[in-house]
Amino acid sequence: METSKSFKYRCYTCGYECSLSKSFHCPHCGDPMALRALGTIPEAAMKTVPGSLWHYAALLPVEEERNVVSLGEGATPLVDAARLAEKWGMDSLQIKNETVNPTGSFKDRQLSVSISHAKETGRDTVAVVSSGNVAVATAAYAARAGMKAVLFMHGQAGAGKIAQAAAYGAQVICVDSPRPSEVFTLCIQACDRFGWAHLSTSGMHNPYSVEGAKTIAYELYQQYAGHLPDWIVAPVGGGGLLGGIWRGLLDLQRMGYIEKLPRLAGIQAAGCAPLKQALEQDWSFQESLKHPWENPETVAGGIADDILFDGHTVLPAIRETNGIVLAVDDDAIRKGVQTLAHAEGLFCELTTAVVIAAMEKNAERFRNQNVACILTGHGLKDLAGKPIKDSVAPPHIPPELEALERLLGV
Numbered sequence: 001m002e003t004s005k006s007f008k009y010r011c012y013t014c015g016y017e018c019s020l021s022k023s024f025h026c027p028h029c030g031d032p033m034a035l036r037a038l039g040t041i042p043e044a045a046m047k048t049v050p051g052s053l054w055h056y057a058a059l060l061p062v063e064e065e066r067n068v069v070s071l072g073e074g075a076t077p078l079v080d081a082a083r084l085a086e087k088w089g090m091d092s093l094q095i096k097n098e099t100v101n102p103t104g105s106f107k108d109r110q111l112s113v114s115i116s117h118a119k120e121t122g123r124d125t126v127a128v129v130s131s132g133n134v135a136v137a138t139a140a141y142a143a144r145a146g147m148k149a150v151l152f153m154h155g156q157a158g159a160g161k162i163a164q165a166a167a168y169g170a171q172v173i174c175v176d177s178p179r180p181s182e183v184f185t186l187c188i189q190a191c192d193r194f195g196w197a198h199l200s201t202s203g204m205h206n207p208y209s210v211e212g213a214k215t216i217a218y219e220l221y222q223q224y225a226g227h228l229p230d231w232i233v234a235p236v237g238g239g240g241l242l243g244g245i246w247r248g249l250l251d252l253q254r255m256g257y258i259e260k261l262p263r264l265a266g267i268q269a270a271g272c273a274p275l276k277q278a279l280e281q282d283w284s285f286q287e288s289l290k291h292p293w294e295n296p297e298t299v300a301g302g303i304a305d306d307i308l309f310d311g312h313t314v315l316p317a318i319r320e321t322n323g324i325v326l327a328v329d330d331d332a333i334r335k336g337v338q339t340l341a342h343a344e345g346l347f348c349e350l351t352t353a354v355v356i357a358a359m360e361k362n363a364e365r366f367r368n369q370n371v372a373c374i375l376t377g378h379g380l381k382d383l384a385g386k387p388i389k390d391s392v393a394p395p396h397i398p399p400e401l402e403a404l405e406r407l408l409g410v
């Protein structure tokens with residue numbers, strides 16, 4: 001692992017850059033800045049199969065290997081979804097299966113990097129706001145690091161995820177508010193008061209907390225043998241995933257591995273679609289913050305963010321790649337879980353199923369295209385919730401062949 005890495009803060013809105021010793025708010029336009037790595041991954045390493053996302057340590061903001069907190073996150077499979085590609089008339093559809101990460105979601109990438117950074121800077125307690133997956137990942141990686149974790153769960157959190165987070169021994173606190181931005185205010189006040197590191201995956205609060213997502217772009221480059229697809233499709237809540245993938249693609253371009261970036265498609269729930277709204281209104285990031293989504297309401301609780309916590313990267317990610325944002329309703333999202341599971345044998349959570357629903361509803365847009373979609377979270381996380389329980393409730397019969405024949409209609 002390299003130790004001589006360097007980073008800058010970069011404003012992805014106006015292009016201003018400065019050293020990490022400065023504030024991460026841009027002095028020109030006022031937007032938050034994100035990290036930009038200056039290091040390189042040599043070509044030989046780009047041809048070696050990664051064992052975890054720390055394969056790309058030269059581009060990650062942790063100086064010393066002994067501070068790395070890892071559970072083997074990243075290095076996830078790319079699964080050929082040929083049946084769905086044929087159904088929707090795509091040239092190809094590949095699914096980046098992030099559900100096999102240690103706690104079942106891509107958030108492990110974010111927390112492995114941000115907890116390693118927190119450890120390197122001498123912190124012993126971390127806190128996050130979450131609908132579930134961030135809390136679970138924080139709890140697991142804090143346990144791994146021997147640190148304490150305080151988890152503020154907001155009103156969109158599912159019962160299964162709350163139980164999973166608590167299993168790692170973290171302090172779980174449910175805050176009665178459906179609006180994540182209100183719970184953020186409480187978490188930030190608590191971090192100031194008690195000296196905790198705030199690691200919510202919100203780049204506008206902490207640029208280190210969203211850094212891990214960019215490694216998905218590096219892995220895709222390797223798995224596609226350098227020939228990236230026409231589209232990368234991903235769910236969007238706060239925007240840190242797609243904004244991170246975009247920054248990873250820019251790294252690949254800077255290192256000379258790719259010339260052109262794929263187009264990015266961000267998928268939101270119709271019941272909470274602040275990115276779609278911001279693009280339709282042609283808002284800047286700061287204008288978007290003045291118009292939070294009033295009443296987030298969707299079964300896709302993991303992306304029910306009322307504001308764009310990473311609007312400063314996801315807005316340029318969509319605009320500069322000639323991308324699109326689509327929104328899908330709850331019925332389509334529920335159906336999306338089954339469409340994917342039945343056709344390809346992959347079981348995803350409702351939050352993730354927005355990508356399946358969007359491709360199903362907008363097949364014409366992706367026709368004759370090569371598409372990669374990011375499957376962010378495992379279906380096992382939703383089993384305690386009603387939408388999945390209802391859809392898979394099996395019939396009951398006595399242990400008699402006649403009863404089975406009646407059931408099967410033979």
Ligand SMILES: [Zn+2]
Nearest residue numbers: 011014026029
């Ligand atoms: Zn700026």
